[in-house]
Amino acid sequence: MTERKVKQRTTVTIYGQQYTVVGHEPPTHVMEVAQMVDEKMREIRKRNPYLDTTRLAVLTAVNVVDEYKKLLEEHEKALKQLKRMTGDE
Template sequence: MQGNKTKVAVEIFGEEYKVIGDMPEEYIEMIAEYVDKKMKQIAAKNSRLSVTKVAVLAALNIADELCKLQEDYDTLVKLMDTEKKQA
């Protein structure tokens, strides 16, 4: 049996998408706004890019941010483990 799904209509880069997920509506809207903002930033730098290229470049930028945050997180966890072992 599946839990209740949240259904949200969001607009990203001028297109409407119906998103269904397990997260609250506000969270889904926040993520959609973030993707929309990234796409607009990239398009503003080069207006000749196709929507597909803007989307791929936005995805690469977001993936880069995620990887850097994961590295930072891993470093912090290692530091905390080291501190615990020394205490």
């Protein structure tokens, strides 16, 4: 029989709003993610103080996905380099 992960509910606050996140990740992980999103929104708000919340959220998402994509590209380069070094190509 396969083991089933239990979904957990975690309430977080992002940019002054409460959200309940339901998922399989531990509450500590969800809270860390929410804190990072909150910090990123506040960082962008400092640079663009006149953005409404919707535009701020979209710009935050664009920035986070941009950072994620760059990390994926760096990871791929590192894997290719490792394969070359170990002769696993």
